Amino acid sequence: MMNRDDIITYGGDKESCIEEGKEKNDASSLQDSADFSGPIAGEVGQGLQRNLQARHLTMISLGGTIGTGLFLASGSSIATAGPGFSQVAYTLIGTMVYCFMSSLGEMATYLPITGSINAYGTRFFDPALGFMLGWVYWFSWSVTLATELVASSLIISYWIPPETCPGWVWALVFIVILTTLNLSSVKAYGETEYWLSLIKVLAVVVFIIVGFLYIGGAVGTPIEGAPKPGPQVFNMDPFHNGFMALFSIFLNAGFSFQGAELVGIAAGETKNPRKNVPRAIRQVFWRIIMFYILTILIIGMTIPYDDESLANEKGDIKSSPFTRVFVQAGISVGGDIMNAIILVAVLSAGNSGLYASSRALHTLSKEGNAPKFLGYVNRWGVPVYCVLATALVGCLAFIVSLRQIGQGEAYNWLLALASTTGFIAWLGIAFCHIRFRMAYKAQGRSLQDLPFVSRLYPFGPIYTIVICLIILFGQGYTAFTPFNVKAFLSAYVTLPFVVILYFGNKFWAKTKILKLVDVDLDTGRSFLETAPPIMDSESECNQKKPNKFRRVLASIF
Template sequence: MNGDHIGTHGSGDKMEVQSYSQGAPIDHYDEKADVSLHDDTDLSNPTTGDVGQGLQRNLAARHLTMISLGGTIGTGLFLASGSSIATGGPGYSQIAYTLVGTMVFCFMSSLGEMATYLPITGSINAYGTRFFDPALGFMLGWVYWFSWSITLATELVASSLIISYWISTEACPGWVWALVFIVILTGLNLTTVKAYGETEYWLSLTKVLAVIVFIIVGFLYIGGAIGTPIEGAPKPGREVFDMDPFHGGFIGLFSIFLNAGFSFQGAELVGIAAGETKNPRKNVPRAIRQVFWRILMFYVLTILIIGMTIPYDDRELANPDGDVKASPFTRVFVQAGIKVGGDVMNAVILVAILSAGNSGLYASSRALHTLSKEGNAPKFLGYVNRWGVPVYCVLATTLVGCLAFIVSLPQVGQGEAYNWLLSLSSTTGFIAWLGIAVSHIRFRMAYKAQGRSLSELPFVSRLYPFGPIYTILVCLVILIGQGYTAFSPFDIKSFLSAYITLPFIVLLYFGKKYWSKTKILKLVDVDLDTGRSFMHSAMPVMDNESEMNQNKRKPNIFRRVLSAIF
């Protein structure tokens, strides 16, 4: 990986940064570089000098937490959550989401250990290159970039549909709104990473607040404090839940298991953003611990409330068309007496879409930037402007997203090309999680082989080796089992839709190995030092005045409660 994420601008640091980006060990000490390259240094006010030397650490702890938290709360929760209960009942849904949630915690713990030891942008592919095989990093980087680029197009499609809830397509075509949103998102990602982080913070906070309000309203409705139960229907609460909590047997449970896996995708964004985060040794582990419990709480409580208010056999619960009025969130609000539930949820879903598009553009541009600095993408894509933004990577991702949006239009082949693109990108999140788990195993093995002590790690994953092994097994089960419905009876279209990604992954990996003659690295040859040696040379020192000011700013009870929730 490279050192461009460090964000130094003074000429005295240039040699240090270049040696990192070229993969050479840092064999000299420069006091100036020592200070500017420290992971705790605030680089929000870069000094004058050469433009484009690196990305900047301008994301605060709250940004990092919300980026990862917001990445997993989207239309899958707001629109499609009811389909899990319709398929397997509320009981199986609770089991499936809890199991997948524990797997998410396992891979995030693995990511946290590596991201605090080597906090670099584009870590998904960078760790594969550094700890296993350059071919793995090449494959993970391109797959991850493609996935989020197509996700950007998906959000553009969805945004035009959501706006049509208020403004008909006859009054204003959907592509106009898509164009407006892509301009806004691109503009945000072209300013500074802090602008992206601040925008994502508030967008994600809106989604989190919506879920919290839903949970409160749902429990009040179940308890009979608000709303009027539907006459003749089972009473909300245990009576609805016990109708058939374990519906559909093993097939029902397995189907929900797959849906839950897709719903949690996006949690790995905390690793992507680690390289642009202030004090990553402190903030990355904190974000990982907080995000897991909050995501699990939100999903488990949401599924519980839906399962106790809407019967599993309700015709509209599955909501295959993604209708806002049929969303389980909307229906619970309406049943609880909140008549504007449809408008509220439509606004929240629009926020979720913009948030997903914002994160997708950020994540894919950083993955592409990493590929460029590793020599796996055109060199010009490695350019970074004075604000620490990989401009050409952002524009390239925007262009691909726009092209994918164009082929989604009914006038262009009825959107068939777009459907295949979606099929290609649908499973790549699990490939990224697999890459994280494999990289963590190799990192630990190399760390041990080189005689290093775990006590020297800033953050130690206590789940090793169970965590990464469990992640690998779950991801393999999902990747292999996702197309089970295509076999009985055999449906060639469904089969290709489910598994078309896998041949491309194999082609990318072995194609890179053949072209570049890469080999799996020997454990003793794994580079555990380049790019992080500056972290050991100086620790931040707080003077007496700083300590006094910090003591004066101790948060009150209200702020501590908010911090615990958000």
């Protein structure tokens, strides 16, 4: 643990600020921020490095969220329930995301530890809960990686048909690229993800601008006999198929938002998490809400809900709503450009998925809940074997080579698996927040000492738990009328494993639910208690008063 004499301050001149910032950037281990002398669950350190800056943290979360869920799955949601219900579904899921991110923000700023989702379950409730959440979260993002790889092969088929080059070849190429990136230092990963995410954020902004211009008649040529873009398209049947259709697209909407919680996962490798984590959470939520609501609105006002290609049942990238809007707006080259950007977005989301799952697996190993060799970290702060193990699961994407399964159907199966496990992880975050607050109160601590306080407590976590439970248990209702084995397994196959993981570990390890007064609220925050805000780098020292151009960029991105 650092001594008070070693703590960096920045009250002096600019030169001393820069020099001290450089010293901080040279830190090689997370052990600078905490003293872990015993086998405490959720421990930080172990060779991981705090090299992620605020801009990396924001873009990592955006990168994990803006992917296939937005670019591909949004069209099928509108086709199923109409533009009106789609808007309602994405808005409701968005509000739930805000609630659980607020909960995560409070815990992650108080205890910025790597693999926080499973670590918080272990520390605040029961080691068996941490065991279950860790493996579920690892599986969720591993399957998501496979989902993104399937999507990437679909996108490539826009230019190169599968008959010329099978989809599994592209999946293999991309899994090698993503694995190589994640085997680099966390700083290299963060920098790569920053630029990849920036490209797709810019693409979404351009899409929104072009979409509104097309709706307003400034660009594009109306299709003869087709409804006029705007209210005429939106009002065809905005609430299609009734309430049950609304319910059925919650899973798609939930998958689209998954990745926002990466802020908490990356907190343990972030510089000055007390300042940067709350900032990233606030920025990411509002930007994602803005992007999703406007995007769904534009698609719903430009492409009729009954357009057969909108449902995209065959997984044809040519029918991506983003590509369609550009083509209809008269920007023929926009189709190729948009597909290239969608490919970047998909790879970015897969990159974030590989990062998140490898950190969750690393935490499981350090807690003794995964093979010990997975805890190995190289000199660049990368859990090598965790990355490789996750990449191996990502090879599920190779099933796109099986003709009897088909690319589109494989994507839908993987989408359902990733969505279900993602909701379980969100539910776990909300539950851990309730336990954290109860323990905090039981130990006589003041909320004024928290660096970030969730104003939505207790409504926020309760609302998240209720919505997640409704979706998890109600998502497969269509499988019962009439009963469809395939649909039933797709909806509920993961739930029995959740129960088995929790109670199996509880029986095997003989774990007990922790008493509130025994919950460890101190390990991992000793440095934060004594250290004032730390400048991340020389650039932050020089940018205390950013110019107008930088302020405009900061407000948008």
